[in-house]
Amino acid sequence: MNDGAKSAEQVSPTKEGEPIVNDFQIIVATVNGTGSQTANTVLLRALFRMGIPVNGKNFFPSNIQGLPTWFTIRLSKDGYVARRETSEILVAFNETTVFDDISKLPPGGVCFYPAEWEIKHTRDDISYYPMPVRELVKASSTPARLRDYVANMVYVGSVAAMLDIDLDEIESALNFHFSMKSKPVQMNMEVVRAAYEWALDNLPKTDPYRVERMESEEGLILLDGNSAGALGAVFGGVTLIAWYPITPSTSLIDAAREYLKDLRLDPETGKATYAIIQAEDELAAIGMVIGAGWAGARAMTATSGPGLSLMAEFSGLAYFAEVPAVIWDVQRVGPSTGLPTRTSQGDVLKAYFLGHGDTKHVCLLPSTIAECFEFGWRAFDLAERLQTPVFVLSDLDLGMNLWVSEPFAYPDQPMDRGKVLTAEDLDRLGEFARYKDVDGDGIPYRTLPGTAHPLAAYFARGTGHNEAAIYSERPEDWTANMARLARKFNTARRLVPKPIVDEVEGASAGLIAYGTTHHPIVEARDLLHSQGIEVSYLRLRALPLEDTTRDFIARHERIYVVEANHDGQVASLIRMEYPEYADRIISLAHLDGLPLTANWITTAFLEKEEAR
Amino acid sequence: MATVNVNLIGLSREDYKGRPSTLCRGCGHNSIANQIIAVAYEMALEPHRVIKVSGIGCSSKSPAYFLGRSHGFNSLHGRMPSIATGATTVNNTLIAIGVSGDGDTGSIGLGQFKHLVRRNIPLVYIVENNGVYGLTKGQFSATADQGQTLKYAGVNELPPIDICLEALAAEASFVARSFAGDPAQVRTLLKAALSHRGTAVLDIISPCVTFNNHETSTKSYPYGKAHEEPLQDIAYIPYAEPIMVDYEPGEVQLVEMFDGSHIQLKKLDPESHDPTDRMAAIQLLEEARANQEFITGLIYVDENRPTFREVSRLIDEPLVSLPEDVLRPSPEALEMVMNRMRCC
Numbered sequence: 010m011n012d013g014a015k016s017a018e019q020v021s022p023t024k025e026g027e028p029i030v031n032d033f034q035i036i037v038a039t040v041n042g043t044g045s046q047t048a049n050t051v052l053l054r055a056l057f058r059m060g061i062p063v064n065g066k067n068f069f070p071s072n073i074q075g076l077p078t079w080f081t082i083r084l085s086k087d088g089y090v091a092r093r094e095t096s097e098i099l100v101a102f103n104e105t106t107v108f109d110d111i112s113k114l115p116p117g118g119v120c121f122y123p124a125e126w127e128i129k130h131t132r133d134d135i136s137y138y139p140m141p142v143r144e145l146v147k148a149s150s151t152p153a154r155l156r157d158y159v160a161n162m163v164y165v166g167s168v169a170a171m172l173d174i175d176l177d178e179i180e181s182a183l184n185f186h187f188s189m190k191s192k193p194v195q196m197n198m199e200v201v202r203a204a205y206e207w208a209l210d211n212l213p214k215t216d217p218y219r220v221e222r223m224e225s226e227e228g229l230i231l232l233d234g235n236s237a238g239a240l241g242a243v244f245g246g247v248t249l250i251a252w253y254p255i256t257p258s259t260s261l262i263d264a265a266r267e268y269l270k271d272l273r274l275d276p277e278t279g280k281a282t283y284a285i286i287q288a289e290d291e292l293a294a295i296g297m298v299i300g301a302g303w304a305g306a307r308a309m310t311a312t313s314g315p316g317l318s319l320m321a322e323f324s325g326l327a328y329f330a331e332v333p334a335v336i337w338d339v340q341r342v343g344p345s346t347g348l349p350t351r352t353s354q355g356d357v358l359k360a361y362f363l364g365h366g367d368t369k370h371v372c373l374l375p376s377t378i379a380e381c382f383e384f385g386w387r388a389f390d391l392a393e394r395l396q397t398p399v400f401v402l403s404d405l406d407l408g409m410n411l412w413v414s415e416p417f418a419y420p421d422q423p424m425d426r427g428k429v430l431t432a433e434d435l436d437r438l439g440e441f442a443r444y445k446d447v448d449g450d451g452i453p454y455r456t457l458p459g460t461a462h463p464l465a466a467y468f469a470r471g472t473g474h475n476e477a478a479i480y481s482e483r484p485e486d487w488t489a490n491m492a493r494l495a496r497k498f499n500t501a502r503r504l505v506p507k508p509i510v511d512e513v514e515g516a517s518a519g520l521i522a523y524g525t526t527h528h529p530i531v532e533a534r535d536l537l538h539s540q541g542i543e544v545s546y547l548r549l550r551a552l553p554l555e556d557t558t559r560d561f562i563a564r565h566e567r568i569y570v571v572e573a574n575h576d577g578q579v580a581s582l583i584r585m586e587y588p589e590y591a592d593r594i595i596s597l598a599h600l601d602g603l604p605l606t607a608n609w610i611t612t613a614f615l616e617k618e619e620a621r
Numbered sequence: 622m623a624t625v626n627v628n629l630i631g632l633s634r635e636d637y638k639g640r641p642s643t644l645c646r647g648c649g650h651n652s653i654a655n656q657i658i659a660v661a662y663e664m665a666l667e668p669h670r671v672i673k674v675s676g677i678g679c680s681s682k683s684p685a686y687f688l689g690r691s692h693g694f695n696s697l698h699g700r701m702p703s704i705a706t707g708a709t710t711v712n713n714t715l716i717a718i719g720v721s722g723d724g725d726t727g728s729i730g731l732g733q734f735k736h737l738v739r740r741n742i743p744l745v746y747i748v749e750n751n752g753v754y755g756l757t758k759g760q761f762s763a764t765a766d767q768g769q770t771l772k773y774a775g776v777n778e779l780p781p782i783d784i785c786l787e788a789l790a791a792e793a794s795f796v797a798r799s800f801a802g803d804p805a806q807v808r809t810l811l812k813a814a815l816s817h818r819g820t821a822v823l824d825i826i827s828p829c830v831t832f833n834n835h836e837t838s839t840k841s842y843p844y845g846k847a848h849e850e851p852l853q854d855i856a857y858i859p860y861a862e863p864i865m866v867d868y869e870p871g872e873v874q875l876v877e878m879f880d881g882s883h884i885q886l887k888k889l890d891p892e893s894h895d896p897t898d899r900m901a902a903i904q905l906l907e908e909a910r911a912n913q914e915f916i917t918g919l920i921y922v923d924e925n926r927p928t929f930r931e932v933s934r935l936i937d938e939p940l941v942s943l944p945e946d947v948l949r950p951s952p953e954a955l956e957m958v959m960n961r962m963r964c965c
Binding site: 228229230231232240243244245246248249251268271272273275278280281282283284286288289290292293294295296297298299300301302303304305306307308322323326330386416417419420423424456457458459460461462463465466467468469470471472479480 | 640643667668669670672674684685689690691692693694695696697700702703704705706707708709710711712714715732733736929930933934935936937939940941943945947948949950952954955956958959962963
């Protein structure tokens, strides 16, 4: 969405009359439910196929039809993929927001709009490109009942003409979108071509923006984080998925269903080697996951904030009864229903401590779709190795938007099924105590139901228990068990993905971020660098925190923790974890439902630095 | 030397026992635990194939007191159904016994209960129904009688929830009611339930001797002993055992269970209930409720309704036994998926 033209430093400096190539942002303003998503992703994919670094973001309302929605496509020859506050090119397809949308264009900006609106050209510092939408659609061979759907193709064709987007790539993108079905492709392409030609013949180009083919995207893929996470789970051997629909996590399950159907049906019988259960609520969803995990299967669920709350009691049970489970939380803006179609990093503390009575959980924090894939399978290894719930904290921006990535790397290690004793093991050992710390790492051995051995059985329970899993209210049994769980959590510190550190020699300030906040950080550091300011950077990839982070903090005078929530949740967590460094932790937290931008980060950072 | 009796798989009754009960002496739940031990011994269940699952409450503690050689999971209040659903879906070789109570099933867990029944998850679902919350010292549960008085809770003004009716409304495929004071019937119904294809709901009135065992409570021993009206004389005939019919035609109804065993129902009067008739079952329960009759026995059975696993078209092999090369698709499969998403 456009925040107005206040961030001049983000707009590329250019000399009068010189073209601006592959370095601007398009914003498409439409009405929710009018099928513009096809047109927008076709434009995005065509640009991607031209090898130009792109990122698409959908800013949509919690609504089925009627409310305004915006889609931004950022082109960045330098490869920046964060949200940008300014869009230079507006496709105005929503009459109720058009004047507001136009007012946010920077000088030199562009406005495509349906000619039949006959809007007044109130600004003389932008280019207006009318498009005869109704006329072009009517003249096409599209049946009357489908005309509304193809109307969006008028802006695809017009934008392609004025920016020089390759029509062959538009056609390829349509082929991808419609899975090579020629009829809809032809129908849409007819309108695209008509609009393209009309624009070339009738609209003199008065703006500097255009695209050029690049090689930078060769071999790369374009995908949303929810699909990437689902694919990761599939390659992690997910066997049971139980879930309850909630935006923005639903598409993760939808994608998993598709991939599993593709990759995990038994070739002989055509039957499923996995189960997907749409539960009656999130309480049941996590219960099924825990039941399956206890029985020895790799099981997961996906949810968002409100659903996470409903999983609290079971998460505490799984922590204490030590049952593996994988829980994806695709974060949105809360509390309560909040802004259900907007992004945030507001569930970190909630997830970390989810439960009651001293619980702490392993949380993975993917920043990219490649990490969604990797953490998708790795979460199961960690959950089974540690016999505990593992949370993967994605967000709406990562989960539901399209990102460019290197193709995903196949898991580099076999599945780690953890410490599971078989009947033969029990024969050899001659004894079994479910919660005994045999190896000193806090991780006990478990047996699975169905293990044919008289020693195998144990009683999993949320009640206080001794090493043999027998009910106990003895204070020393309780404290011994909690001390072992703490040892196990320390073992987790060694096993979770390490932070990625980019330290600048001599820098006195360091940034810490995680998740999608990484993307504006990359750009913000370059902006600061261009002003002669160097800052180190550590990107967290998991909780619990480990020594890399403490050492990084120790080597800097000031640590700015940048995150998309109101309260500075990870900043608080770091202060709590390392009280000796609490006074050097500065929170840069902001939440308005939109992904953070480099502009916001640099401004907030410089304000704090100057106030010192 | 004294000989120890063993069953078909060479286990003694002792092998099916659990830890000593911590429930009150005389609690109906202890009696039910003992019947489970007896039935598992008699049916020669392999202990390692059984899982015991429960929620929270007095009843939910009891899985610790039977089948000590079977895995158990004492989960959350009202959430045993979801644990059972997850476990049985990934391992269909397990024989699942769920123990719940009237608070656990009739209040906090009513939703999960009905959805489990609706999915027909293979599970013997025992509700140890005493109309009262014991561990929190005597509040009414949702199955308590309307108008009943309790020392702690005063008068119950609300109508009771009928577990069996709730089950039938959710398309249950096996519904029975029994009385902890009638161990022979409990055992026979347990055997039938263990032979059933999907969810078997056993609503067992199981008196709370501490808080709700007085004359005015329909969930008490004195009331049960005086008022129990069995629907049938019920016998369980294991698979491959001959069926000896020595009754007049029409006196006996035979129901073949999914595992090939039979339940033989000797009618106690000519107009007696047909447990394969769902509408009749609903009517029977509504009438019993209206007339305050304590009917016990097999209320409804349908061995044709498929289980959740069956309708989900899962492979026959238990999902937990799948090897890594089945669980994790090949590098070529990943490459194929990646190729679809590539730029150029």
